[in-house]
Amino acid sequence: MQWGILWIVCWSIWKPTRPGLARCYRQLGLIAWQQGDAEHAVAWILKCLPLFEALQDYSSVATVFRDLGSIAHSRQDLEEAADWQFKSIAISERLEDWAGLASAYQEVALIAEAYGQAEEALDWIVRSLAIAFRSSGPPPEGTLYEFGRLGSKFGDRLLEQVWMNVLGEALPGEVRSIVHQYRELEDTEQDSSHD
Structure with missing residues (x-):
């Protein structure tokens, strides 16, 4: 994957701001995941997490937790997947983010199914x-x-x-x-x- 080129494109779209940098890191992580590169996906997405936390953008933090949970689930790491999804649920409940909550609940359902529950x-x-x-x-x-x-x-x-x-x-x-x-x-x- 040509990460340098993607980084330049991503950076030019979202401009050099902290929110832009956070969105850029997340997008690069999602691209890596779509390409089947879970290791790079997690690395990029983890870079955006402290930025969203510093911005107190808790809706984005919950979304990042869901992303990380979905990636862990795709790697069959069910325990880690559940941990990330429950972190997302806690934030989404506090924010009354119903769409985020529904998404995390669905992912937890699939994790429970994988456990045979x-x-x-x-x-x-x-x-x-x-x-x-x-x-x-x-x-x-x-x-x-x-x-x-x-x-x-x-x-x-x-x-x-x-x-x-x-x-x-x-x-x-x-x-x-x-x-x-x-x-x-x-x-x-x-x-x-x-x-």
Whole structure:
């Protein structure tokens, strides 16, 4: 990777300021991660963290923690991934950053799934989806997909139980239909792969 060239381009976009430098470091980290270079990704992203902290830009700090958690998860370091996501959750809760919170909850659901913890995985994805449904816009496709996938994988009965435990209400029909749509999609894909 031509880091020197990327650094110059990044620097010219965000100008030589502390916030610009922090964004530049983060972008370089995300580029490295997209290129499959987790080691450089973490190194770049860790450079932006003290800058965002010094700026008291806690929303960006929470985002960086989510980034680091996602990178750790992609390396199968589940314990580190969970640690970063829970740090992000603590900040996002304090800031009432619902989108950030929903994103971190979804990532924790996937970590719990990787640990084989079905109920905990559903608990976190239900929390993520609940935030999305209660916000003004439609839930992100990724959240709907993961909810449908996990609900299908672990079954209606456990999903209904977790939904009731987390939200104190019965699983709505519109939400149940997400799981059924995922199952139908999954069945269609399996049928077409057998042809």
